[in-house]
Amino acid sequence: MGGESLSHAPEKEVALAILGTIVVDSPILLLVCFHKALSAKLANLHRLANILLPSSSSSTITERPSRSSALDLCQRYQFLHNIYKYYCAGEDEVSLI
Numbered sequence: 001m002g003g004e005s006l007s008h009a010p011e012k013e014v015a016l017a018i019l020g021t022i023v024v025d026s027p028i029l030l031l032v033c034f035h036k037a038l039s040a041k042l043a044n045l046h047r048l049a050n051i052l053l054p055s056s057s058s059s060t061i062t063e064r065p066s067r068s069s070a071l072d073l074c075q076r077y078q079f080l081h082n083i084y085k086y087y088c089a090g091e092d093e094v095s096l097i
Contacts, residue, residue, distance in 0.1 A: 027094045034087050041080055048073060 052065040052073060065073075 031087070031091055031094060034090070038080070038084060038087060045073070045076055045080060048076070 052069055
């Protein structure tokens with residue numbers, strides 16, 4: 001494979017399929033893109049939460065995250081949650097077509 005990992009091969013095939021396709025002709029491809037974006041944002045949110053939260057073995061009162069950091073994380077979650085609701089509604093519409 002010339003140094004390429006097997007996990008990235010399907011992504012390249014999907015990307016090539018999307019390049020020549022109009023979304024109106026294949027709305028499921030738009031959902032695939034949304035799914036990938038949601039997965040990436042959720043992974044980023046999880047990473048940020050792990051950075052903010054102290055490990056249980058070294059937890060002290062001075063290591064708590066700041067209020068603004070916690071509010072930022074909460075707002076990011078709420079935004080992602082709302083986007084996910086719209087994604088699910090779109091997925092249902094496409095599956096009923």
